Amino acid sequence: MQIAITINLSQAEEAEIAAILGCDVTALNGRLNACSLAATNEYLAMFRGQKTFKRGSDMLEYRLLLLIETTFNGVIPDERTVSSLFQTTLTESRSLIRSVISKYQYQLRGHVERTLCECLSDARRQNNTQHYTVIIKSHNIVDELNKALADIDGSLSSVTKRKGSVSTYEIAPSSYNQLCNKFAVQPNP
Template sequence: MQITATLNLAPAEEAEIAAILGCNAADLNTRLNACLGASINEYLAMFRGQKVFKRGSDMLEYRLLLLIETAFNGVIPDERTVSSLFQTTLTESRSLIRSVISKYQYQLRTHVERTLSASLTAASRQNNALDYTVVINSQNVVDELNKALADIDGSLSPVGKKKGSVSTYEISPSSYNRLCAKFGVPPNP
C-alpha cells in the first residue's frame, strides 16, 4: 500500500532533522520515509490490539525494534545514533539496545548476525603476527561477539578494546577465525 504524507518544515527544521538523522537535506525525504514505515507499523499494531504497552520503556523498545527493521535496514544501530533519535544518554541508549536485543532476540536474530558479520568483515590486521583490529562504535556489538565466542568455546580470547583507543577493538586470530566460521564470513588474511 502506498501512503503519502506532506510535511511543512522550515529550512532550519529540515537542516536540524537532517543533522539528527545523519544525512543531507537532499536525502531527508528518503530517510523520513523509512522512519514513516516504522511509525505506521507501530500505529497499526496498536489499532489491532497486537501491542498494548503498560510501560513507556516497552514502547521505546518496540519503536527501536521497528526502526531497526525499517529505517536501519536490519542493522543494529550504535548508541550515539539511538541517543540522537530518542534524546537519551549513551548509557540509556546502550541499555535500550541491549533490552531490544534480548526481548526480541528471535525476531532480531538475522539482524544481529548481519551486524556482527559486518564487524568481522571490517576487521583487518597488518601482518600475520598481529591480532585483527576493527572499529566498533557499539558496546552491544562487542558484547554479542563475546557471547558468540562463549557459545563456541569458552577458552577463546574475548574481543577486547585496543589499549589507548576509544572504539578500536582487537580480536585474536583464533577467535576471529571461529567467529567467521560461525557467521559464514570469509576471513580476511
C-alpha cells in the same frame, strides 16, 4: 496501500533533522519515509490490539525494533545514533538496545548476525603476527561477539578494546577465524 504525507520544514529544520538522522538533506526524504513506515507500523499494531503496552519502556523498545527493521535496514544501531533519536544518554541508549536485542532475540537474530558479519568483514590486520582490529561503536555488538565466542569455545580470547582508543577493538586471530567460521564470513588475510 500507499500513504503520502506532506511536511513543511524550513531549510534550517531540514538541516537539523538530516544531521540527527545522519544523512544529507538530499537523502532526508528517504530517511523520513523509512521512519514513517516504522511509525505507521507501530500505530497499526496498536489499533489492532497487537501491541498494548503498560510501561513506557516497552513502547520505546518496540519503537526501536521497528526502526531497526525499517530505517536501519536490519543493522543494529550504535548508542550515539539511538541517543540522537530518542533523546537519551549513552548509558540509557546502551540499555535500550540491550533490552531490544534480548526481548526480541528471535525476531532480531538475523539482524544481529548481519551486524556481526559486517564487523568481522571490516576487521583488518597489518601483518600475520598481529590481532585483527575493527572500529565498533556499540558496546552491545562487542557483547554479542563475545557471547558468540563463549558459545563456540569458552577458552577463546574475547574481543577487547585497544588500549588508549575510544572504539577500536582487537580480535585474536584464533577468535576471529572461529567467528568467521560460525557466521560464514570470508576471513580477511
